[in-house]
Amino acid sequence: MSDAAPAVAVDGLVMRYGDKVAVDELSLTVDRGTITAVLGPNGAGKTTTLETCEGYRRPQRGSVRVLGLDPVAQRTELLPRIGVMLQGSGAWSGVRAMEMLRHVARLHAHPMDADGLADRLGLGECGRTPYRRLSGGQQQRLGLAMALVGRPEIVFVDEPTAGMDPQSRRTTWELLGEVRAAGVTVVLTTHYMDEAERLADQIHIIDHGRLIASGSPVQLTRGGTAATIRLVVSRPFPPGAPDSLRLALGDLIEVTLLDEVSLLVTGPADATTLAKVSGWCEEQGVLPESLTLGQRTLEDVFLELTGRELQP
Numbered sequence: 001m002s003d004a005a006p007a008v009a010v011d012g013l014v015m016r017y018g019d020k021v022a023v024d025e026l027s028l029t030v031d032r033g034t035i036t037a038v039l040g041p042n043g044a045g046k047t048t049t050l051e052t053c054e055g056y057r058r059p060q061r062g063s064v065r066v067l068g069l070d071p072v073a074q075r076t077e078l079l080p081r082i083g084v085m086l087q088g089s090g091a092w093s094g095v096r097a098m099e100m101l102r103h104v105a106r107l108h109a110h111p112m113d114a115d116g117l118a119d120r121l122g123l124g125e126c127g128r129t130p131y132r133r134l135s136g137g138q139q140q141r142l143g144l145a146m147a148l149v150g151r152p153e154i155v156f157v158d159e160p161t162a163g164m165d166p167q168s169r170r171t172t173w174e175l176l177g178e179v180r181a182a183g184v185t186v187v188l189t190t191h192y193m194d195e196a197e198r199l200a201d202q203i204h205i206i207d208h209g210r211l212i213a214s215g216s217p218v219q220l221t222r223g224g225t226a227a228t229i230r231l232v233v234s235r236p237f238p239p240g241a242p243d244s245l246r247l248a249l250g251d252l253i254e255v256t257l258l259d260e261v262s263l264l265v266t267g268p269a270d271a272t273t274l275a276k277v278s279g280w281c282e283e284q285g286v287l288p289e290s291l292t293l294g295q296r297t298l299e300d301v302f303l304e305l306t307g308r309e310l311q312p
């Protein structure tokens with residue numbers, strides 16, 4: 001019963017390039033009608049996972065189902081129901097933008113109005129421009145239009161706003177929101193935390209080909225009573241700073257040194273914790289330049305899970 005199946009089900013997927021393990025026992029589910037972001041740093045295995053869902057790569061181990069179908073064995077059945085935006089839109093270099101979009105529209109049984117879609121994405125004015133002369137942002141938008149024009153049930157978009165100016169990013173976010181509102185499932189990869197946090201109903205964070213956390217933006221960032229205190233000081237911390245602060249704050253609280261003048265305190269941090277951090281600064285003779293208490297961001301979540309920053 002493919003209609004009851006989740007939009008995407010990845011189970012124990014392993015993908016290697018030679019000795020390099022790109023995707024490592026990855027399991028995740030995408031619910032229908034959601035925008036789901038696969039978030040991770042460069043090289044995390046996002047594109048490889050997406051290409052396997054799109055049927056461009058055969059799982060080496062594990063399985064992938066899209067709308068309940070096997071993307072390789074049942075490709076003919078699946079293709080008309082999915083839209084794909086590749087990194088680099090897949091257009092020929094000499095073809096004019098609107099020619100390409102109309103061509104893709106004609107491949108589908110019930111396409112959207114290509115001109116209306118192009119206008120919506122701000123492609124109207126460059127309709128006669130050859131693909132290779134389009135700016136990076138215009139190529140991205142054309143790629144998105146090509147993925148959407150066939151009215152897919154699910155659309156896969158790889159880094160939809162990479163290289164776009166802020167205005168085009170906002171238009172793209174709005175459009176993806178409208179696509180979801182029309183009942184289409186959107187699966188996107190991104191390494192922009194703000195994009196995932198703002199757009200996605202569900203986020204899967206992956207690193208080194210492994211799933212390290214899943215949840216809605218609120219579940220991931222507001223987990224329990226967790227909060228974050230950021231401390232930036234005017235001169236480098238004295239040696240042993242994180243350890244003595246950890247000692248002062250107790251076991252439930254995590255202290256992560258970000259660099260020689262800033263650190264992050266995470267856990268059930270409240271006003272008392274803030275006062276303790278301030279008292280510790282006084283004891284250590286360090287002058288806080290800023291000391292703030294706020295909710296965790298996805299960046300904080302990634303840092304806690306991996307000890308690294310998502311965007312170097």
Ligand SMILES: Nc1ncnc2c1ncn2[C@@H]1O[C@H](COP(=O)(O)OP(=O)(O)OP(=O)(O)O)[C@@H](O)[C@H]1O
Binds near residue numbers: 017040041191
């Ligand atoms: N064709 C290939 N041959 C060899 N190694 C590859 C190939 N494609 C990807 N890799 C490697 O596999 C790992 C995962 O790559 P992948 O492109 O899936 O990650 P990603 O998260 O999409 O990264 P990016 O955001 O940079 O596209 C990386 O270490 C990458 O260098």
